[in-house]
Structure formats: structure tokens, C-alpha cells
Amino acid sequence: MIALARAILRRGFELIERPFERLFGPALNPLAQLGALGFFFFWIVAVSGIYLFIFFNTGIERAYESVEHLTRDYWFHAGVMRSFHRYASDLLVVMIVVHLLREFAYDHYRGVRWFSWLTGLPIIWLLYISGITGYWLVWDKLAHFVAITTAELLDWLPIFGEPIARNFISTGTLTSRFFTLMVFMHVAVPLFLLFIMWVHILRISRPKVNPPRMLAAMSLVALAGVSLWNPALSQGHADLTTAPVEVGLDWFYLPVYPLTNIWGRGAVWGFLGAFSLMIGLMPWLPPLRRAKPAEVDLAHCNGCARCAEDCPYEAIRMVARTDGMPFPTEAQVNPSLCVSCGICVGACPSSTPFRRSAELRTGIDLPDRSLRMLRERVIAAAAMAQSAPRLLVLACDHGGGAAHDAGTVGLPCVAMAPPSLIDFILSRNLADGVVVAGCAESACYHRLGIAWANQRFNRRRDPYLRTRVPRERIATIWTSALETKRFEDEVAAFRRFVSALSATRSTPSATPTMAASADTGRSRHPGEEVGS
């Protein structure tokens, strides 16, 4: 059931993401920046909130007037700031909801990722509490509606001695002290929210907390434009003698409120509790089957820290040397954080298939999918390739190349393949060209695999691809698991390219070029890179 929902949702995301990726490019694709955009909108809300607080009067009698004053009389700065505050808050909800759905769709919530998933749950609750208390402060008709409905919902719980909703039955029952409490909550809860947001990314290596500048600039300008076009306004002073029966509802923050009328308060609490419980249990429904974690072989580890540097899960740390070798540190794997992606194997300078030792060993390796096994599978796959030009595909398990059959070697992540493996394949004449096939560029299953592979093959990250390796004989194809046709088309194009390349050896004046370009998001070759 969950797997079916995930598959359907993933299909939906694939359909939406590819056009976005083509328009924005992988670096600016907003769907790949949801977390960073969430942080960005949080900061906009925080700054605009501080600005608005300068004009805001916290007394029950003056709150509405002060908001009206800043909205009408100072519309050109405070009014715009109010719209920034409101719409950035709504966008924060959108970012968080889409982020949650996307992480679910791409199965980024089980295994070691349970921590980030679970800490996302209090973020949702705190965000909604922040938003709801914010609507309260304006003290217009909507605030009245929010106040009554929230109080009635809380009163359903057997916690409070006197119904909170009684505060809103007549003017005399509501005091400024209650309002001051709301102001305090509207400041304190977002601060706590920020703290939980920090906890949320604790276990992520190189978390993206700032969107690319271009995307941030466009978002700011768009927000300003929308704020001028449709400024956030109040809905008339709250009148406790009149029921707020018709309100312009913020459907991002208050979608549950109409349900209290339809389902009843108990059912709404039941729904919220069931939703929270389901989100909380999802990482273990069912638990992700994990391969054995990476193991360090101290005899081959010189403590260079490249594995720790490249690990996307903070699963490796450098500790003091324990074996008496003349190096200050050694790598240590935390098995509870390791997902066996193999990126550390690709980062290790001793991961070279050229080694002649009886059993190929490296400084850090996967017990279930070792470098030795990888070399053997590469040699076996190369032996099967017959038609010229011979192509060898190194495909990650999550991308469009995983389903490719002939001459394909599967990897948990393309960044597990060290650049020396490509050198090995081409210099030993095991193939005429190598296809490195990963996930879609903005949806790398192991977050940093595509970035590291690109940088290594383009000689910008250690371990570098040696200069003697002809870069034009390596194609990088980034496609999602659903884009198998596009993958096959690009392999066919690369086959033609390699074929022409071999032909031009005899006629050097004619240099072939790949038709694929960065604009279309297709394979990059030669020497091109994501975002370049």
C-alpha cells in the first residue's frame, strides 16, 4: 500500500520535475531546493515579523488599529512587509509539504534517514502553531474565527479547567493579558521552530540551507511583485457580538478548521493524531533492508580524510591512529549512519583497480559490493560486449540506466566508481567508451553522488581523473528510473559519437561533437558539468 502510494507519487514528481529541470537547470530547479527555500522563507518571515513588531500595539484595544495603520498609512514599506510576512509564511508551508511528499516519493525517509524524517514532524506542528497565533494577533474577523475555533478544539481536550472559548463570548471576558500571551507565543514558538530546523539537518552532510543566489533574488522580486499586486489586508474589526461566519480563510494554515464543523472536534483531533502517528512510524513501515556498512582496512588507509569529506551522511569521522602507522588519523565508520552507498570507496586514493596484489584491497570498502567484485564485474561485462564500438555502462541502482542490460555494471551510486576505474577500462582496452549513468540530476538518491562524480571526472575533485584518460570517451547520463527511453536514446547517441571518434583517428581534421547539450538537461560530454 505504502509502496504503491510512493510509486504513484514518484511518477507524479518525475512528470513535474523534468520540465522544471529543463527550464531552471539542475542547479536552480526549485524542486531540488525545497529545504533551502524553506529556510529562506523562514528568514523572510523572521525579518518582516521583527519589522512589523515595531508598529504593532499588543493591547487588545489597539492591535487592530495598529495593523490597519501600518497597512494603510505606511503601505509602501510596512504594508509590503506585512504581505511579505504573510505570503512567505504560506510559501514556507508549501515548501515543507512538497518537501515531505518528495522525500516520501523518492524513499528518502527510511534507514538512516529516519532522524531527519522524524524531526520534520515537530517542525510541521510548530509551524502551524506559529501561523495560527499570528492570525490571532491581527484581531480582525478572521482572528475571531481562528480564536473561537482554536479554543473550541483545545477545550475538547480534557486539560483546561475552564473552557478557553469562554474568553471570546463577550468583550468584557477578553483581556490584553491574553493577547500578550499570544504575542509571546508568536515569538517563542518560531524560535523553537528554528531550533528544531537546526536539529532536523544535524545528521546531513553539507545541508542546503541557502538557495542559489539567482533563485533567492528571483523569489524576493516575485514576492515584492505579488505583495504589491495583492496586499495582505485585514477582514474588519473583530466583533464579539457577531459570529465570524464568513471569512477569507488561509487554506495553507487553516484547512483543518472547516473540518471541525463537518467532522466534529474529536474527529479532527483523531485525524491529527493519526496523521502524526503515521508520519512518525513511516520510516519503519517496512524498515529499509540495509547492506553491510563500509569497513576500513587500516593497512590501506593513510588517514587522508577524503572519504569523510565526501560522505553525504556524516557516517565517517577521522579519529586518532590506533595501529601505530605513521599517520595522525584513521577513518572510522559509524555503522548506524552508513547506507552503503560506496561514495567513500570512490573517494579513497587506494581504490585503484590497477593494483596487482593477490586480492584487491582498498582503504575503505563495502563488504557486500567490494572494489574487487566491481573490477571482476567490469571485466566480465566487457567480455560480453561484442558489437563495435564497445560501450561499458556503470549505472547506479536508482537511475534510468539500472534497467539497461548489455555491458552494464550496477553500483549503489555512480560516485562509488573511482576515476581510476575509468582509466582501467579504457587503458586496458576493455571498452571504447564508458557511460556513467546516475539518477536525475536534481534528484540524486545519495544527494552528492552526481556532484562528486562530475567533479572527479572533470578533474576538479580529488581523486582526479588522470589526464591521460580521454575525457571524450566518457559520457555522463543523468536520468530518473522512469526515463529509460531517454537513457537508451542517449546511449545510442554516444555510441554513434564514439564510433565517429574512432573513425577520426585516421582523419584528425574532423572532430565529432555530441548533439546533447546542457540546455536540454541531456548527457554532458565531454568535460561538461552540472551547473557549468
Add this chain to the structure above:
Amino acid sequence: MSKALRTCGQFIVIVALFASVAALADWPVYRQTPRGTAIVILTFVHGADRRAECRRLTPEEIAKLPLNMRRVQDCPRGRRPVYVELDIGNEVAYRASLAPTGIAGDGPSRVYQRFALPAGQYDVAVRMRDTTRHEGFDYEREEKITLKPDQMFVIDFRAEPAGFLFR
């Protein structure tokens, strides 16, 4: 695609997304009750009498108590439930025996009930029993009220000095 054209396309998509979000920030309008409807709220917090009268302890009973806990009377902590009835337009709108709050059942009883009614004139009768009596009521009020559309009419209670309050 030229870079400028591409940037324009990106910006248009972002603006369209933000504009949709801004539109949904207060639209479509939500109407809680049908047009021409008023809301009557019955709400109060009131503690009924204790479950039993205080009883004078016998000298033997007092003697059995520890020195620092000796007292003359034994007053049970728990309260009785409050029984309340509300009739609107000669029809029963609410009948309930409201249990006292608190783990020991010594807190006041409480009620908060909303009734959406079409605007118009109604005979409203509200009655409450908070003592040991089994018949009749300790407090009651009957009145003809006129509800305007969207009006919030509150039936509250204060034991001293007023009884039921209509506002």
C-alpha cells in the same frame, strides 16, 4: 534558448506560483453557517453542591485520627453533577448532567455548546439543578429573544447574584 529568455521563463513560473499562493491565502471564502443564521452559545462554569453534607465526627472518630489531622467535621471532597436543560422554540436543544471536573471530581462542571439557528424570534428556556433535589430546578429563566443574522447570542450563568445571563 538564450539565457535572458530562460531567466524570463524562470521568473514567470516563480511569479505564477507565488501569485497562486497569495490568491489561496484568503480565497475561496469560507462560510461557517448558512446565510441568515445566528449562533446561540450555552456556556458556563459552575460548581454544584458537594456530594453529601458535612458530618460532625464522633469523639471516637476524632480520637482515631492522627494528632495533626484531627478535625471536627468530615466534608466529602467530590461535587454533584450539574443538570441543565435548554429549550429553544419549545423544542429540546440540550439536556445534560455535567460531571464535575478534576481527578477527584471536586472541580466545577462546565459546558460550552453552540447551536446554529435561522434568524428570527424564539422562546428560550434554560434550567439548572445543582443541589440534592431530584425534581424542580434551582435556577431557571425563560424569555422570548430575537436573533439577527450572524448574531452571537450567549447564555451564561453567574450564581451570584444574577443566575442565567442572556447577552
